[in-house]
Amino acid sequence: MSEQGQIRIGMSGWRYDEWRGTFYPEGLAQRRELEFASRQLKSIELNGTFYSLQKPPSYLQWTKETPDDFVFSVKGTQFITHVRKLENVATPLANFLAQGLLRLGRKLGPILWQFPPPFKFNAQLLQDFFDLLPRTHKQAALYARQRDEWMAERSWLEVEEDLPLRYAIEARNKSFAVPEYISLLRKNQIAVVVADTVKWPRMMDITADDFVYCRLHGNEEQYPNGYDAEGIDTWAHRVLAWSRGEEATDGLRVHPEPAPKQAARDVFVYFDDDVKVRAPHDALSLTNRIAELSGSLRPS
Numbered sequence: 001m002s003e004q005g006q007i008r009i010g011m012s013g014w015r016y017d018e019w020r021g022t023f024y025p026e027g028l029a030q031r032r033e034l035e036f037a038s039r040q041l042k043s044i045e046l047n048g049t050f051y052s053l054q055k056p057p058s059y060l061q062w063t064k065e066t067p068d069d070f071v072f073s074v075k076g077t078q079f080i081t082h083v084r085k086l087e088n089v090a091t092p093l094a095n096f097l098a099q100g101l102l103r104l105g106r107k108l109g110p111i112l113w114q115f116p117p118p119f120k121f122n123a124q125l126l127q128d129f130f131d132l133l134p135r136t137h138k139q140a141a142l143y144a145r146q147r148d149e150w151m152a153e154r155s156w157l158e159v160e161e162d163l164p165l166r167y168a169i170e171a172r173n174k175s176f177a178v179p180e181y182i183s184l185l186r187k188n189q190i191a192v193v194v195a196d197t198v199k200w201p202r203m204m205d206i207t208a209d210d211f212v213y214c215r216l217h218g219n220e221e222q223y224p225n226g227y228d229a230e231g232i233d234t235w236a237h238r239v240l241a242w243s244r245g246e247e248a249t250d251g252l253r254v255h256p257e258p259a260p261k262q263a264a265r266d267v268f269v270y271f272d273d274d275v276k277v278r279a280p281h282d283a284l285s286l287t288n289r290i291a292e293l294s295g296s297l298r299p300s
Helices: 030-037 056-065 078-083 090-098 101-107 123-132 137-144 149-154 179-188 229-243 276-297
Strands: 007-012 043-046 071-075 108-114 167-170 191-196 211-216 266-271
Touching: 007 229, 007 276, 030 056, 043 266, 056 101, 071 101, 071 266, 078 090, 078 108, 090 101, 090 137, 101 108, 101 137, 108 191, 108 211, 123 179, 179 191, 211 229, 229 266, 229 276, 266 276
Parallel strands: 007 043, 007 266, 043 071, 071 108, 108 167, 167 191, 191 211, 211 266
Antiparallel strands: none
């Protein structure tokens, strides 16, 4: 049997009123929702970090409430991507890194940077931003020391283990759907986000050697009420192919050249359905379908 990377499937966020009594059991205390969700799935995308900086005690609490093998992906602050639009972001990036991310330790997964729809492809601007990004936890702690003074009492700059950092980009403007963008990501070992939506370009190119990042927003044309069994099956086969270091054979690539074949890649998949109540159920359905397919592929 071929080698396979880690597959982590989850949702974007975990605190939604509509999930109470549908995904979360009736009567479950709100403070126990992360504890419950993290025992159903292997990962969650932290999206509160997009709207505002959090504090180190929050990251410590999230670490304590989740299993040892759980991983959080973290959404980058909109102040960098939507307000500053990647210009003059050296100090904001230090503030973002200082807020407590490093308290997650081994539970810190990829950092997602999402660009607004009007933001157009600019190779030099992107490269300048990529050059700022630290690639390990120790590099991040060192860079975070450049934070603003007002962050001094709400920072965490300690590192127990110098682990690598991963980054992913979700672009929402069609100007990004060009080979030059894919080449730039491959040069910098940053993952293009495979986004399932009709609103923005879907790019299924593989751009990082060791992982794939996928966000399933609920394609309104194909899955208006959440992902049906056929849709779940389609994405399950794609995820398994990626985990084995391969490309998805039914996907549309922007770049004419495929990514180099790898022995395996880790795969992160997050449901961010417009119909929010569907996200945890779809994530569980995909998890179960992948388990079924993996079992069927094992030699008897």
